[in-house]
Amino acid sequence: MTNAFESSAAGEAGQTLEMRHVDGDGLLVVLSGRWCLDRALPSRAAVEQALREDVRRLKFDATSLGAWDSGLLTFLAGVLKASAARGIEVEQDGLPEGIRRLLAMAFAVPEQKVTGRSGRDANLLARVGTATMKVFRGAPAMLRFLGEITLSFMRLLGGRARFRVSDMWLEVEQVGPRALPIVSVISFLVGLILAYLGADQLRLVGAQIFIADLVAIGMVREVGALMTGIIIAGRTGAAFAAQLGTMQVNEEIDAFKTLGISPIDFLVLPRMLALMLMVPLLTLYSGFVGMLAGLLVSVFIFDISLFEYYNETLRALELKHFWVGLSKGTVYGAMVAFAGCLRGMQCGRSAEAVGEAATSAVVTGILLITIAASVMTIVYYQLEI
Amino acid sequence: MEAVPHIEVRSLSMAYGDFIVQRDLAFRVNQGDIFVIMGGNGCGKTTLMRALTGLQRPASGSVLYGGEDFWNVAQEDKERMQRRLGIMFQGGALWSSLTLAENVALPLAEYVDLSPLRIAEIVSFKLALVGLAGFEDFYPSELSGGMKKRASLARAMALDPEILIIDEPSSGLDPLTARRLDDLILELRDSLGATIVVISHDLASILAIGSDSIYLDADTHTMIATGNPRQALQSGDPKVRHFLTRGTA
Numbered sequence: 001m002t003n004a005f006e007s008s009a010a011g012e013a014g015q016t017l018e019m020r021h022v023d024g025d026g027l028l029v030v031l032s033g034r035w036c037l038d039r040a041l042p043s044r045a046a047v048e049q050a051l052r053e054d055v056r057r058l059k060f061d062a063t064s065l066g067a068w069d070s071g072l073l074t075f076l077a078g079v080l081k082a083s084a085a086r087g088i089e090v091e092q093d094g095l096p097e098g099i100r101r102l103l104a105m106a107f108a109v110p111e112q113k114v115t116g117r118s119g120r121d122a123n124l125l126a127r128v129g130t131a132t133m134k135v136f137r138g139a140p141a142m143l144r145f146l147g148e149i150t151l152s153f154m155r156l157l158g159g160r161a162r163f164r165v166s167d168m169w170l171e172v173e174q175v176g177p178r179a180l181p182i183v184s185v186i187s188f189l190v191g192l193i194l195a196y197l198g199a200d201q202l203r204l205v206g207a208q209i210f211i212a213d214l215v216a217i218g219m220v221r222e223v224g225a226l227m228t229g230i231i232i233a234g235r236t237g238a239a240f241a242a243q244l245g246t247m248q249v250n251e252e253i254d255a256f257k258t259l260g261i262s263p264i265d266f267l268v269l270p271r272m273l274a275l276m277l278m279v280p281l282l283t284l285y286s287g288f289v290g291m292l293a294g295l296l297v298s299v300f301i302f303d304i305s306l307f308e309y310y311n312e313t314l315r316a317l318e319l320k321h322f323w324v325g326l327s328k329g330t331v332y333g334a335m336v337a338f339a340g341c342l343r344g345m346q347c348g349r350s351a352e353a354v355g356e357a358a359t360s361a362v363v364t365g366i367l368l369i370t371i372a373a374s375v376m377t378i379v380y381y382q383l384e385i
Numbered sequence: 386m387e388a389v390p391h392i393e394v395r396s397l398s399m400a401y402g403d404f405i406v407q408r409d410l411a412f413r414v415n416q417g418d419i420f421v422i423m424g425g426n427g428c429g430k431t432t433l434m435r436a437l438t439g440l441q442r443p444a445s446g447s448v449l450y451g452g453e454d455f456w457n458v459a460q461e462d463k464e465r466m467q468r469r470l471g472i473m474f475q476g477g478a479l480w481s482s483l484t485l486a487e488n489v490a491l492p493l494a495e496y497v498d499l500s501p502l503r504i505a506e507i508v509s510f511k512l513a514l515v516g517l518a519g520f521e522d523f524y525p526s527e528l529s530g531g532m533k534k535r536a537s538l539a540r541a542m543a544l545d546p547e548i549l550i551i552d553e554p555s556s557g558l559d560p561l562t563a564r565r566l567d568d569l570i571l572e573l574r575d576s577l578g579a580t581i582v583v584i585s586h587d588l589a590s591i592l593a594i595g596s597d598s599i600y601l602d603a604d605t606h607t608m609i610a611t612g613n614p615r616q617a618l619q620s621g622d623p624k625v626r627h628f629l630t631r632g633t634a
Contacts, residue, residue: 254435
């Protein structure tokens, strides 16, 4: 044995790695001490460094090796791979039996080039392209779903839809009474913001009393419905997508289909009806809470008398404003239910897909609400309602 | 003249996009058979089940029930044929928002003109058959895996189907529970005279109940007709014997 070259790297716990050049073109790696993941292990870079020289054979000596775990195995696997890449012959005789067997198992099945999986790390341009195509391919699916829901509604009107009314009331309870606290808080704060906003601007023309008009018309016509819609999209739209998505994962939807029972009738219709019933009511409630906030701000901060504010509100509020608010609430409710159910029914067959469906339902819901809000505001303006 | 087989599959191919899962499947299932579709993970067993039950249109070929082409008839006829099938899904697929009684009652209420009282009687009887008497008002989430599968079988039997298609009856069950489910399947075949298609990779179950079988090969993407699994174990295709002996033959 020639000790032409020696190097060692000692870890904290006394595990040592020694390398000796032997028999001219051989390298002997001596492993000793405890080689476990809970302590810092020597890097295999030192061995790879040594392999770079004119080494043709690699041997191991593990006679004084203590405890070992995956730390040693990954180290050795790396060394073996590096040796194989350089065409170096490896004698594993010096290694314990257990290690040799595990290494043999790890290298038994060659690394497979799996084809047919979409590339995850495609470049930005490709990803943008794929995403865009997905959006365009999504449009026909959305229309088909809309068509199915329309047919289902027609069956309902014809008294042939198969759904349990009790399911609808269950959803109504979930959507309505249980959403009251969050709708109250947000409507109150939005009413307060509107009042302050109005106060600041109207002071310039000395007409602070019109805070009442701004808050009343703003809340009842627009903001109440919009806020309620967005709250329900986050609260209920996501829940719908998650419920239907989980049913898709559990093959419950398939079970409906094989029995010839339309999952649209049975699952989507009650949810759709529940939201179209409850969102307008919540909108109405939101409007009143918002006006209450405006009233409190005006009376206590801006010294407008309670009576004045009340009168001005009554003067400003025409019945048509309520109709506008209610119609918007109904449409937003339908949009949220549509988005939630669509994403739920489109859900893939894994837990991850359910999460994606819920996220996507909220995004789609809010997008649809915003589009509907813009269109309806313009239409109502043109119609002078 | 040979009698029309209960189920016949002719040159059936199934694909996801360009990827062919299985091709050129052809087999016949006779009345009263327990026909086992076996194969390793990812060989297309469940995809075949979806083609047999109307959930996924095959790429080509046909599925015939009593000589009628399932995929090439009007929607109403397809639904009528679907009602002759009872399907037990892999995870049970009980409707989670309904109680067991409601799960079993729904198909009945849908297609049979009976009073609620009569339906409740039938439901209780079917649940009793699978050993779940007294569990009428339980929700699926309150049951163990084995109970869910049995309840799912009760629902599959709700309409007294001529054909029961059962996906992985014993997956996720302990050996004794799996054995009891096998006994139940045999009993249903004997007493109701139903034709049963079982999709399985559980060797004990395949050998215990199968009367005819095919093996779906994941490498060649086609089937090997194997006949009675017990005979296949003795003198079948080497690949099938390899499978049936867990790789020792």
